[in-house]
Amino acid sequence: MTVIPPGLAARFTAARQIADAVLLEGYVLYPYRASSAKNRLRWQFGVLVPPGYGKDRAEHSYQRTECLMEPRGGDRLAVELRFLRAQRRTVQQTTADGSFETVERLSLADRVLVPWDEGVEERIELLLPVDELADGEVVRAFRLLAGADEEAVREDGRQVGRLLRRREQLDGVLRLSTQEVPGPCRAVRLTAVVENTADWRPPDDTGRDGALPRALVSAHLLLGLERGSFLSVTDPPEWARAAVAECRNEHTWPVLVGGEGRDDILLSSPIILEDHPQVAPESPGVLYDATEIDEILALRTAALTDQEKREARGTDDRAGAVIDLADSMPAEVLERLHGTVRALREVTAPPAGPDTDRPWWDPGNDPAVDPDHDQVLVDGRQVGAGSRVLLKPGRRRTDAQDLFLHGRTALVEAVLHDVDGSVHLAVTVEGDPGADLWRAQGRFRYFQPDEVEPLEGA
Template sequence: MTTTTTTAAARFATARQVADAVLFEGYVLYPYRASAAKNRLRWQFGVLVPPSWGPAHDEPSAQRTEILMEPKGDPALAVELRFLHARRRTVQRALDDGSFTEATELRLADRVLVPWDEGAEERVELTVNVSRLVGEGSDFPFRRPAREETEPVLDADGRTVGRLVRHTAEIDGVVRLRATEVPGPYRVFKLTAVVENTSRWTPEPGAADRDAALPRSLVAAHLLLGLDAGSFLSMTDPPEWARAAVGSCANLHTWPVLAGEPGRADVVLSSPIILEDHPAIAPESAGAMYDATEIDEILALRTAALTDQEKREARGTDARAAAVIDLAESMPPEVLERLHGAVRSLREITGPGATPSDVPEAVDERADAEAVFRPDTPWWDPARDDTADPARDRIPIDGTSVGVGSRVLLRPGLRRTDAQDLFLQGRSALVEAVLHDVDGGVHLAVTVEGDPGADIRREQGRFLYFQPDEVTPLEAP
């Protein structure tokens, strides 16, 4: 085992922007104060608890990633495990005799310090040749020792008024890697990467306090995987010849996606939060807000509206919360305006008579499917003669013209559906409208045949929505 190379670090750079968002997802929630009830139950994503704690409390101590790769020769596989190590921070007040005593808070001019669990980023980095992983594979154990650190707290005059004491518990873990060749027309391997918490800590008899297990847990654990020669196959959009092999992959408590710049397939992010291939941070985002499912504009405005006392408490809660307060206070109007909403597409082709044939031949098949074609006058502009009409518009699907009144078979796509839609797999439905969105996408509003509430849905306009590639016409062309 060797540490990751500079080349691997550069390869991970773009993916790490999204990985950072995964690492700190829900780290501290608005209003960013420890006193907020929602900040007292933390660390919800990708928590791998000690083995002695997990079974009795239905929390995993390991996560498993499986993904297909096409290595060229015997390439080096770079692996980076990242997680948060919860360290317990207590507050102590200075006494006149020079000693310290525990305190519930320490009030300063600019902040109010309170006990809090901070998240320290940990990394386990290694590089190993794929050939070494074939067969039994290899295990790479790691340890983070227990430690205690103190930080003096000074007032505005430079006098010591207290201190922060941080306790970090020991964590033991292991990364298990294995490569198994997959039969098929091409040289493909299934890569299995298991991250396991192997800490020997055991709770006190009868203890049921999750807070005791968290300092010994891997929080928001996720993997970055990179090949220096070769590529990974998408788990959501694999080539037809690999679909069966992809279907045999077992991913537990994590999900791998292609990461890095669009068009590349040499980097994978496997995270406890389900993402799409090549996820990216919105370019309008001015900084990390840390709030789960954050909406930057709303959070920035609400944070800026906090009282001075509330801001003091937030600044004393955590350094990252303090950074959010500073960000909200310093955000210029033009940045807030940029956050107010954005309509973007992967590609715009403009000009008179623009058609799909104007796409360069070098564009790959997936990009073709996602391209947005815009003439000089957009479809939603009333000045156009052919503005969208949901009641009359028809679209071709598998050679059949589909519109209002058409019967279709529902086959929800795995990439963008929810659990309820999956229950409709194979059901027949009636198209009620053909709708266009501002990004150029098409959606079919449908009612399920045999649904006793279909008439009520029509009356209220509450339909189910599917994209054209999620239905099959039941009428002849």
């Protein structure tokens, strides 16, 4: 195994929190039982199947990552290919004569064991000088041999069955190369291709289930420079935009990971992410569900029946950990998950007096905003309370009722800012016989600045 330098290893450790979330995204879905329909079609992201599985399939046998990096003299590149290996588990029960027979379920006091594909984490590591890549493509083939093992299942001191686990042989290759990029700064384009090279073709009666044990599941790359940096593919500097636009990323997407402002570690993910993604600090643990909603999942999981929890614990050790987490979660942790709002504008502390009891989201609690006097620039003109505008609702973000107001004139009553920093214009429609009533009750129609046109003389 390649030894990654201590400095890079520490940075990789921090980046793996995000990489682990990618690795196990959708690994097992609520209610975490193998019998659940949604858990019968698994492994949805980054599945690299054997090339002989068929070119007309929805899944592919390779990933291609291209990005720009700025290495320094004598720099080294660390590459970590990470994926899950599907390990097929068979359940057998002890018979009266001491032999074993394969069964669909084995009921124990604390769990119900069923056949299942477990995910075993695998890593392929490389460390090589960047200058070596300039001399030509570097190819590293790898092979994980087939294997099998068994685990005795005991209850009350006696063996009641066993679990048989089998792993198929996996073959793959990593291809790395660089190319100089012309421009004002020294940069090179890194190309990293991961391929499944298994020499396997499915029998006529074998579908995706036969390919999965020979696939690289949730495959992704962690790339790190010992001294240099990577350029963002999502938001590159102006001088590099044209070169970044020429990068070919297939079946994966590279993003910067690590703390905000770090640019020495890059994650090439089969799930599209933004630069510097973060795991929610309130999250009490990994729930393995796609697009996790921690509070709902924790409450729903805790509400499962004892029998359902036994089935989940017998499905997978990771599912069992989710059940234990939900059962042991303190009330204060659940409270922390409830109603979390991110990216709030900074609100100045309110002055002392009777208004200090107002909630934080009340505009009257923030002296930085004044709905009655604030203005917003629309088509080069200031628009605020008292302005007349022509309504031009956008089709993509309004409901059908708003579309009926297209071309009507309206009076702006207030300029409002929401907690996400967006601006909204509260208006009453001119000619509406109920306008005075709506105004008295503080009930308005709301449009964004690009959905109105200022009227001359307003």
